[in-house]
Amino acid sequence: MLRITGGKVYDPLHGIDGQIRDICIHDGKVVDSVDGGRTIDASGMVVFPGGVDVHTHVAGGSINFARAMTPEDHRRTVAFIRSQTTRSGLGGMAPTTFATGYLYAGMGWTTVNEAAVPILSAKHTHEELRDVPIVDKSCCVLMANNEILLDLLEQGEMERARHLVAWQIWAAKAYGVKAVNPGGVAAWKWGNDAKQMAETVPGYTSLTPAKIVTGLAQIIDELGLPHPIHLHCNNLGAPGNISTTLETMKSLDGRRAHMAHLQYHSYGGDDWSTMRSEAPAMAEYFNQQKNLTCDAGAVLFGDTVTITADGPWQHLLYKLTGRKWGNLDVENETGCGIVPYTYRPSNLVNAVQWAVGLELLLLIDDPWRIFLTTDHPNGACFWRYPEIIQLLMCRDFRQECVTQLSEKARERVHLPDIDREYSRFEIAIITSAGPAKALGMPNKGHLGAGADADVVVYDEDEDIARMFGHPRYVIKGGEIVIEEGDIRATPEGREFLVQPSFDREIEDFLRPLFEETYTMSFENYPVEMHRIERPEISECIDVST
């Protein structure tokens, strides 16, 4: 039992905006009242629901490839020393699994969604997620380049496709569905890409990226997944790609979707030298589309490593940087590319990217529909979120940062003209309440009775980045895990899954195709339940529009 008293509470779901409230915790849940137990005097402190990361890459084949590629970064970063309660590990651009849990919890984030899992290597991802302590986890399975599914979509076999999608979600023990560069990754297997929504995907006769997107979005709504299609649009990172993104949004035609790392999809211009921010146009359109949510995918200047299933983009980035490049192809399902990268304020493209992320966060008017992410580790590492909070909450600081940009860059962006400052209430929405709602996790992101007792207590501090980077207490599932900068406990997190219903006959369809084209036996393909640490199966919902 635990009571947090006297703190200024920010619980956006219940409209609590800095009022002094007591938070009572019993049995890992927020309750109305408790008798006895420890009391934390939070007078003069700020109380938030635990942070929720809607889109991050912390476990699985691609981030693990990135770890292998960057020993030089591991050496210069913060190291976690083994103790009686903590495992050793390394922070940095691609933190090790144990360190990932400590770093997330250390800044008050208690739920993370691993955004890209191929079914074929899902066992690997879940094994890694088991080794990420403290935080609760979920993951999205990659689908929009799965050749068996693409064939069904091309043939218009929607019914069978729906059963297949449901079967695959359960096979991967996933929570949601991620579509990356629909059609483009499949084309990359042949060194091609799919850049136009209405153009046929190479290797197919009529299938277009638009058909893949709408087909999948439709199926996911029919299945009633708590989290809508998690969409990484085509043409990521390219100048002028706003047209592709808007086309994608239009093709969704009112269906639910979460647009991942929108920053990378909101550029104007014709080439690298004329690239500019189209954040205002994007925000204006997005504001009208109530069916959509998005996350920022913000960029911060500094070193990072970029990893994405978007193979063609990564090869381009390798050619641009001349640095290291890793590429993985995952049989018929997907692939990924890895390139270490440094974002520099002096670089015109990087400057535009930095500004676009912040502009979207500031110009999209409903904080319940845009969430704080950096597409970790692509735009920046997740442990730099407090820096973004400072940029959002403090206009003067932001304007000071704008002065780092070249004159030319400043002409391509709109940040200097934006005065909005986020309130703490709004920060609590974009870091916790909003993403929890978009993920369809009713017990996350708020402090009402029945919520999971994931609570963060901050000391009030004029230095916003310091305040949000160093919480005084972090409580996960009712247990104090961080106290005064020290890791006090490292409980295992849960994993959220969904089990949409499907017809068992789909296996009769799948098995021969699988045995013909895959290199493992069909029985070995699905992830067995015993591999999931503390699974929690979420209910599917009724999505009728």
Added chain:
Amino acid sequence: MVLVDIRETKSVKASDIFLQIRPGKDFEVITILRALVKEQPVDESQVQETGLTLEQLQDFVDRMKKAKFGVFFFGMGLSMTRGKHMNSAALLTLAAELNAFTKFVAMPMRGHGNVTGADVIMRWQTGYPFAIQFGRGYPRYNPGEFSTVDLLVRGDVDAALILGADPGATMPQPAIDHLARIPTICLDPKVTHTSRLSRVHITTAATGISAPGTGYRMDEVPLPLRPALKSPYPTDEQVVRRIHEAVLKKPDWLQQGNRMALNQV
């Protein structure tokens, strides 16, 4: 299929073209290929020392560029001969550079056992694939300094726990001598060269035959291992867990409270 080897092997029959190179010339051949891919000149008189002609190599490059999807498979003939990791690095670089023209990948054919699995797990837990040192309480990496064979050859360790490997059969003599000199504990289902020179040999159940587990294929795809038989012996995991529990009861040598190292050594 193009087969490159220093001698005719059984694989020659399966290949369309066999390129027989002189031993120890792998790095030279690959470096020439890298130059030819970029249409850079090479010294023809020296090319012949590799055992191949410039025409053969140019033809090879042309074929690679024309392929729709190429793959290099390479094994220990490359990574364990003179040049070692640089031979592998050369091939990986060549594969990366060929992607300017077509799709090309390179894949190592790993040694026996679950080498890839060990590599994958060490990476997610420590950031490094092998040659990791925990003396300071956090992982450090330096092949040549912390790799098993080098530590043993220099005699830089005073105890060894061997699991899923038989270094007594494969490592150079000075390394084997040192293993015999120090207290070596070996976990293995059967009697091996290593178990014979170990101070302690704990017989364990064979993973994949009588113990469950996960194996990582060479392309890092995990496969479940299901036991077909029962074993009277404990699994590797059970033994290691029991050793770990016993070690935990000993007084800890790490300072309390100091959990972060801001500057690594």
Added chain:
Amino acid sequence: MSQVTLRLKQTPDVPLEAENITPDVLSDLPHDEIRALKLQLGKRTFRIDEFFEVEGERSDQVELHGDLKRVKWLGRGMTRGRLVVHGDTGMHLGALMKGGEIDVHGSAGDWVGAEMKGGLIHVRGDAGGQVGAAYRGATVGMKNGTILIDGCAGLETGMRMKKGTIVVGGVVKDFGGLQMKGGNIVMLSGAEIRTGAWMVRGTIISMLPLKLLPTFRYSCDYNPGFLTLFARQLNRLGVSLPVSAAAGVYQLFSGDCSVPGKGEILVWQPH
């Protein structure tokens, strides 16, 4: 002149990490605190006086005696002063150093002067591999400074170095100047194979003929002007480089074409 003298009492069984033994650390400390400085042996920390007899205090003139083959990281990151070693040293001697001088009357292990930025290291015996190199994964090795090895040097000498000078009196093993980006390597007794592999820029000067990769091209014979200047510099360090056109000529090879790079290898050809 005051100095700190450390005498190794006995050779440790496993490597001893001694990054605290640098002039920078010792110059500010009284005798007692020097004795209490930490060393890492395996998983445990020890006091310096458990392994060394300590004399003197507060000096950036440091002298070490004993068989230090297993002692690593001597002079790590030092910026000033002088470290003299009478005996062999272990790995990472003067790694990351920025200034000052190290003089070893004996041989040294791998990674001498790795990723160093300035200063002078003189090893009178042999050195191991990766002299002045980049650590694994890093793109740049030594950025400046001078390393003199009187004996032989191991694999990957000067790997990815960007600036500075390495002079090796004995034979250099394979991959000397691997992926070099700048700076100079002087090989007074030539090298084994694969010298200058994948070099991008920089200069390798050899007094003996080299077995070069097929991706290096002979350009011309010449006696470049800069060599006279460079030879004068080296002369001050006790190294003599022939520059007289009457005595011979340098053959210039350029490469490595596989990168493609603009490195230079100069091979002395006496008349």
